[in-house]
Amino acid sequence: MGGPGDWASVFTVALGLPAPLWREPARWAGAHVWCESDDVIIASRSVAALHTLKGGHRSLRLPWPADVTDVITDQPVGRSLHAIEWTAPDVPVTHVFHLCPVP
Numbered sequence: 532m533g534g535p536g537d538w539a540s541v542f543t544v545a546l547g548l549p550a551p552l553w554r555e556p557a558r559w560a561g562a563h564v565w566c567e568s569d570d571v572i573i574a575s576r577s578v579a580a581l582h583t584l585k586g587g588h589r590s591l592r593l594p595w596p597a598d599v600t601d602v603i604t605d606q607p608v609g610r611s612l613h614a615i616e617w618t619a620p621d622v623p624v625t626h627v628f629h630l631c632p633v634p
Contacts, residue, residue, distance in 0.1 A: 541556050549569070550569040551569070554567070563592075563594040564592070565579070565591055565592055565593075565594075566581065566589070566590065566591050566592065567590070568583065568587075568589060568590075570582060570583040570584075570589070571583075572591070576630070576632070577629060577630050577631070578602070578627065578628065578629060578630065579591060579593070579615070579627075579628045579630055580625060580626065580627040580628070581625070581626050582623070582624070582625040583619050583623070583624060583625075584623050585619070585621070586618070586619050586620050586621035586622070587618065587619060588616070588617075588618055588619075589616070589617055589618070589619050589626075590614050590615070590616050591614060591615040591616075591628075592613070592614045593612060593613055593614060593615070593630065595632050595633075596611045596612065596613055596632070596633040597611070597612055597630040597631055597632050597633055598610045598611065598612070598630075598631040598633060599612050599615055599628050599629070599630055599631075600628065600629045600631075601626065601627070601628060601629075602627040602628060602629050603626075603627060608628065610633075611633045615628060
C-alpha cells in the first residue's frame with residue numbers, strides 16, 4: 532500500500548481475502564466503514580441493508596445523521612441516528628433500512 536502524495540492503491544491476485552483485511556485500507560484511505568462485523572452490507576444514500584448468518588449484537592454506523600425506518604415493517608427505528616443497533620437472532624436475517632439524512 533502506498534504512493535506519492537494523497538493516493539494509495541492495493542493490488543492483489545488473492546481471492547476471498549477476509550473483510551477485516553479490506554476494512555483497514557479503506558479506513559486508511561478515508562472511506563466510511565459501515566460495520567465491523569463480517570456481514571454483507573449494501574448501502575446508498577437512502578437505503579442500507581445488512582445480511583448476517585450469525586446471531587449477536589450488530590451496529591451499522593451511518594456516515595451522516597439520519598431518520599431511519601425499517602423498510603420491511605415500515606416502523607420508525609429512530610431520528611437523527613448516527614448508528615443503527617440491534618441484536619440479530621441465531622438464524623440468517625436481513626434488515627433493510629430507509630435513511631432520510633438530517634440536515
